[in-house]
Amino acid sequence: MTTIAAPDAAVAGGAAVGNAPRRKRVRWQRAISPVAILVLWEAGGRAGLIPEDKLPAPTAVLRTGWRLAADGTLGEHLLSSLSRAAIGLLIGGSLALALGAVAGLLRLGDDVVDPPVQMARMLPHLALVPLLIIWVGIGESMKITLVSLGAFFPLYFNLYAGIRDIDERLVEAARTCGLGTWARIRHVVLPGALPSLFLGLRLAIGAAWLSLVVGEQTNTQSGIGFLMMEAREFSQTDVVVLGLFVYAALGLISDVLLRVAERRALVWRRGLQAS
């Protein structure tokens, strides 16, 4: 840590010594432009350069957020959005895990399940909204179906690919160690597919939020999307922007949580990456 105080010594000290402070500076540098944009946005809003009804200043949005959080409105709508996302993820995710496992593990499953899923993948699922409304109505089930569909495909494809990409030689070695089919699935296939599964889960959650945004814009009485649509009608731009902030925060938080879980579950890869 003394190297920071003596930058000249770092040059002589070689790459290992010189790298740490440089990396720290790069990270710090990357924060400059986002902060600058926020500051300009705020200053522009206060100086009246950015009209309040088009784009309110960040502090105004935060104030609105504070107000809505304090009177319980935000929490209530957030909860209803979150539960839609959770239920949809659970349904779409379970289906993806079940079908992905069947297609990945069994030859018959591959022949029966995979072709129709590959066909369905070509349909942009958000374009299914009109059809979904005809099928399940415009109520809660439409939103949940949309989220389920969004979550299903990335999870299915990554689990399928993860199982397919497992090194056959490892499966063989496990067989020579006396492992039966179920033990091989448990000790070789599942842990081997886990990295792809995590990738699929991350994409699935991203797709779930996106589906939620679209789903909540039609006939809703609750949820962040409803909050935004209602605010638009009354030209409350601050609430609309707040809704965007909330969606972004939800995406960010879920991604961070998943990364932490991934790092814990895949400790064994750390050595792999280092070498």
Added chain:
Amino acid sequence: MSVVVAARISRSFGATRVLDGVDLTVAKGEVVALLGGSGSGKSTLLRILAGLDPEAGGESTVPARRAVVFQEHRLLPWKRVVDNVGLGIRDPGARSADALAEVGLADRARAWPAELSGGQAQRVAFARALAREPEVLLLDEPFGALDALTRLRMQELFGRLRARHGFAALLVTHDVDEALLLSDRALVLAGGRIAAEVPVGLPYPRVPDAPGFARLRRRLLDLLGVPLAAGAG
């Protein structure tokens, strides 16, 4: 008494008949080297005996207490070394730790396979085989992927383990010196059959400059179709 008996083993890939009626036995505690050029089907034969090839013809009896070591270590990257060694053993207890100690890696039990060197990983693969207390070891060029110095150390280790445990082994190799250092009997696989059988009657532990070594070496190379000029080698 034979622990491994194989009769009329055959295997084709498409129109190519790789094994065409192989007969072979391995006696209790005997180490048999299986030599052959590349593509001669020696690995195919070992896979059949290991029970990894359901499409082969012929009959073979191999004891249930067997273990396989491949050319690559084939350790599960997501299991720590000690758990790899104990894989598939109902109640590993101290057996994994003992096996690791025998290959000199007791202190690496908690490491991940990715943190090991190639030689260490292959030693763990041997520990995994040993922990099963096998009657017979099936070895598919187990030292083939190692550098020359590590290979010599591993061959020495194999000799020691064998002296202590008395397991039988079928050692597939293309290395004539390795066959002469480690085996009691060398078989040459050619044309889909056992083309020759050469007893290696040298006393253990063996060294390449022992009397009689060079003569056997020349004979085996001859059988493998690599004749050395007279007086060379």
